[in-house]
Amino acid sequence: MAGLENIPDQMLACQVVEFKKPYKIHHVPTPKDLQPHDLLIKTAVASLCHTDNMVREGIFQPKLPSTASHEGAGTVAAMGSAVTDFHIGDRVMAGLYLHACGVCGDCKADLPQYCQTSEGAIGVNTQGCFADYVRIDARTAAKLPDAVTFGTAAPLACAGCTIFRAIKQAGVKEGEWLGLVGAGGGLGHLGIQFAKALGVRVVGVDARDEGLELARKTGADVVVDARKGKEAVVAAAQEATGGEGVHATVNISEASSAAATSCAITRRHGLMIQIAQPDQVSVPFFELVFRNIKIHSSLVSSPTEAREMLQVVAEHGVRVTKNPVNGLLEIPNLLELAASGKMSGKGIVIVDPAQIELEKQIGATV
Numbered sequence: 001m002a003g004l005e006n007i008p009d010q011m012l013a014c015q016v017v018e019f020k021k022p023y024k025i026h027h028v029p030t031p032k033d034l035q036p037h038d039l040l041i042k043t044a045v046a047s048l049c050h051t052d053n054m055v056r057e058g059i060f061q062p063k064l065p066s067t068a069s070h071e072g073a074g075t076v077a078a079m080g081s082a083v084t085d086f087h088i089g090d091r092v093m094a095g096l097y098l099h100a101c102g103v104c105g106d107c108k109a110d111l112p113q114y115c116q117t118s119e120g121a122i123g124v125n126t127q128g129c130f131a132d133y134v135r136i137d138a139r140t141a142a143k144l145p146d147a148v149t150f151g152t153a154a155p156l157a158c159a160g161c162t163i164f165r166a167i168k169q170a171g172v173k174e175g176e177w178l179g180l181v182g183a184g185g186g187l188g189h190l191g192i193q194f195a196k197a198l199g200v201r202v203v204g205v206d207a208r209d210e211g212l213e214l215a216r217k218t219g220a221d222v223v224v225d226a227r228k229g230k231e232a233v234v235a236a237a238q239e240a241t242g243g244e245g246v247h248a249t250v251n252i253s254e255a256s257s258a259a260a261t262s263c264a265i266t267r268r269h270g271l272m273i274q275i276a277q278p279d280q281v282s283v284p285f286f287e288l289v290f291r292n293i294k295i296h297s298s299l300v301s302s303p304t305e306a307r308e309m310l311q312v313v314a315e316h317g318v319r320v321t322k323n324p325v326n327g328l329l330e331i332p333n334l335l336e337l338a339a340s341g342k343m344s345g346k347g348i349v350i351v352d353p354a355q356i357e358l359e360k361q362i363g364a365t366v
Helices: 050-056 150-170 186-197 209-217 230-240 258-264 285-290 303-316 328-340 353-362
Strands: 010-016 024-029 038-047 071-079 091-093 133-137 177-181 201-206 222-225 246-251 266-274 294-297 322-326 346-350
Touching: 010 328, 024 328, 038 150, 038 353, 071 133, 071 150, 091 150, 150 186, 150 246, 150 266, 150 303, 150 322, 150 346, 150 353, 177 186, 177 258, 186 201, 186 209, 186 303, 201 209, 201 230, 209 222, 222 230, 230 258, 246 258, 258 266, 258 285, 322 328, 328 346
Parallel strands: 177 201, 177 246, 201 222, 246 266, 266 294, 322 346
Antiparallel strands: 010 024, 038 071, 038 133, 038 346, 071 091
């Protein structure tokens, strides 16, 4: 293993120590038990995701204490004996999944996110990125293009990877229409930009003033307020698309009516991709049977898709609308903003300002 001799024994981390209780921000041992394919990343930026709240509430139940956040980016500080594609000092976006088996059908198909024997996702099933250092798997990590900043890369590790894969799965061609329900959120505003980069036209639906404004700002061709009701949303989508409806829709919203709305704005024989995670996904039979709407689900990108996504970000200047706080000790303030419903885009934590300053020297501006 290379690099461990320079790593401190203790680090600051923000952890779930008891479900349904506030985080504890304290010093813990630095993870130095690297397996052959591991990277130890010195965290530059970590990001807040809805799933973090699901862990804190005990919907996901890792062994406690568990360091939060599965969205992170930083610099390789040490690496395991089998790592060949990375070097100490490389700037990387953390891959979510740790120690997939490599031999099951999903792993062989470059879908380690579905491997049933992996250790799961960092920050969800294992220790995460709200810490000075995080242990990740080199096989799911991605080097950052020089243009892409840590502040952009961290939210992309889950939010970006999730919406990018969903849009790929939707299969909408250049010039066709994609619906995004929940278009003005952390995933949605990225989805608009990815779709536009691919030459796709977008109907964005949201139910918050902040979300509607962000959807407009990031380039949705049509923006519809879901608070006007399903019939008005469908009418707006059909007006934009010559009465047909969009070719496919991605549902990002957990609202109880969101899946039904997503299907309703989709044209007959079209496809709805469900990535939101409510307790139940409810769609009237009329949409499925009489309009032949197909429903697929999608998780996060494969490692190959994640690397492709970063190239799209670099080439097209995809921007993450960010709400930054400085340092792990400021996480409670970020949580307060998120709980207010007033957050526009993604909440991020600048863990190591020194790395932010260094990346400016290579021209990282996206």
